[in-house]
Amino acid sequence: DAKTTQPPSMDCAEGRAANLPCNHSTISGNEYVYWYRQIHSQGPQYIIHGLKNNETNEMASLIITEDRKSSTLILPHATLRDTAVYYCIVRPPSGTYKYIFGTGTRLKVLA
Amino acid sequence: SAVISQKPSRDICQRGTSLTIQCQVDSQVTMMFWYRQQPGQSLTLIATANQGSEATYESGFVIDKFPISRPNLTFSTLTVSNMSPEDSSIYLCSVAGGQGKAETQYFGPGTRLLVL
Numbered sequence: 001d002a003k004t005t006q007p008p009s010m011d012c013a014e015g016r017a018a019n020l021p022c023n024h025s026t027i028s029g030n031e032y033v034y035w036y037r038q039i040h041s042q043g044p045q046y047i048i049h050g051l052k053n054n055e056t057n058e059m060a061s062l063i064i065t066e067d068r069k070s071s072t073l074i075l076p077h078a079t080l081r082d083t084a085v086y087y088c089i090v091r092p093p094s095g096t097y098k099y100i101f102g103t104g105t106r107l108k109v110l111a
Numbered sequence: 112s113a114v115i116s117q118k119p120s121r122d123i124c125q126r127g128t129s130l131t132i133q134c135q136v137d138s139q140v141t142m143m144f145w146y147r148q149q150p151g152q153s154l155t156l157i158a159t160a161n162q163g164s165e166a167t168y169e170s171g172f173v174i175d176k177f178p179i180s181r182p183n184l185t186f187s188t189l190t191v192s193n194m195s196p197e198d199s200s201i202y203l204c205s206v207a208g209g210q211g212k213a214e215t216q217y218f219g220p221g222t223r224l225l226v227l
């Protein structure tokens with residue numbers, strides 16, 4: 001299973017864009033990149049996922065490099081409620097739903 | 112996305128006892144998973160709960176310690192047996208293979224367990 005590497009912590013000013021990087025250099029061609037966040041020990045919340053193309057939804061944007069070895073989650077206008085631990089996960093191919101969680105990035109949004 | 116509930120939400124238990132955690136989802140799902148999150152740590156997968164068959168356990172987790180039931184497509188239980196203080200963790204269930212984003216996992220709120 002492909003592993004992910006994320007910075008342990010980041011700060012972001014409220015109202016600014018938060019850019020959270022993830023390295024997944026051993027990803028294979030049919031593995032998806034998923035992002036979740038966990039606010040104060042609640043259950044992880046699904047944010048977004050993608051395979052090759054950039055993706056956007058109401059919560060965030062996901063930018064995946066052309067070689068797929070890294071990705072960036074963008075929260076366009078961070079608020080204090082976005083303070084959380086963000087996890088980048090590489091999901092194995094269809095039929096294998098198992099996730100391997102890394103250590104994540106602790107994002108602190110500052111007022 | 113699926114609505115997932117867990118019972119109890121938290122508990123304080125004595126060492127040597129057992130606790131059964133319930134996970135209920137509001138729609139039928141193919142896959143249910145159980146995770147453990149020790150204090151200050153990331154999530155670790157305990158097992159995959161398979162409907163109609165025995166659970167599939169990850170390395171380091173055994174059925175005698177963490178027996179799992181999956182009687183139907185909306186319900187599962189995890190029992191933490193013969194507990195010790197090292198079992199103090201958040202236990203989370205997740206589901207996948209339902210409607211919508213079928214291969215995306217959705218997580219329950221967790222059960223916070225403290226073993227004295």
